[in-house]
Amino acid sequence: MAKYSRELKIFIANCYLSGESSCFLAEKYSIASKQIRYWAKVVALHGDNAFVPTPHLRSATARFEALKLMSTNSWSLSHTSAVLNLISSGILFVWLERYNKQGFSGLEYRQRGKLPMKPPHTISSRSDDEKSLEELKEKITYLRAENAVLKKLEELKQLNRQQAKKKR
The missing domain is CATH 1.10.10 (Arc Repressor Mutant, subunit A)
Structure with a gap:
């Protein structure tokens, strides 16, 4: 905003x-x-x-034309920005800096904000009969670790209950 x-x-x-x-x-x-x-x-x-808002100035060619307009007419950043109806003259300055550093590719439109999240890792939906021996071993190892974590959590809950009873 x-x-x-x-x-x-x-x-x-x-x-x-x-x-x-x-x-x-x-x-x-x-x-x-x-x-x-x-x-x-x-x-x-x-x-x-x-x-x-000027959506037509999102393309690199339109931005380049804006910079060319400024240089051919010997206009200032402020005057050129006003002629182009930009929200501030700083926008044109940023385009000029990017063009001087990166060339024409620096003028390309960049999406602002956070990048979209990566899709979540999908677990294969093949049945156990179709999986290789290594995949089955990995699955068993994972399930054993998950089971051990759950047992440890239950053990900690019981310890907390016992300590709470002793305090009463």
Whole structure:
């Protein structure tokens, strides 16, 4: 979720565009004055469509075109971001850094968030008749260990019960 809602950004930008000082608005809303001036630039360029998500900029070619637009027109990061209706100029800076370090492949879209879980280990569903001797031995060893653990747990429970009875 975004730190500031789209409506708040547009409201503060309109306040700035109507003549209020960015320093006054920054102090009032606890937002950097540079950020407010950027929001005002985006609202001035795009009006009601400001800060609408831009899914078309997820492809590496579209990101490369955005960087090329910036360099051919000698625009700043801030101005280019405002023209492209990006949420912040930092996004364009990240793309530029990745392009300088990794080339075109650095511009490819990366899924954010946690990676999906690995599928759980599946136990073979073959019958015991179909399994090899080694697989059967492994299964017996596993079952014996599981049985020993369960016996130990039961033994510990009985010890706890006996100690509780002695305390009474």
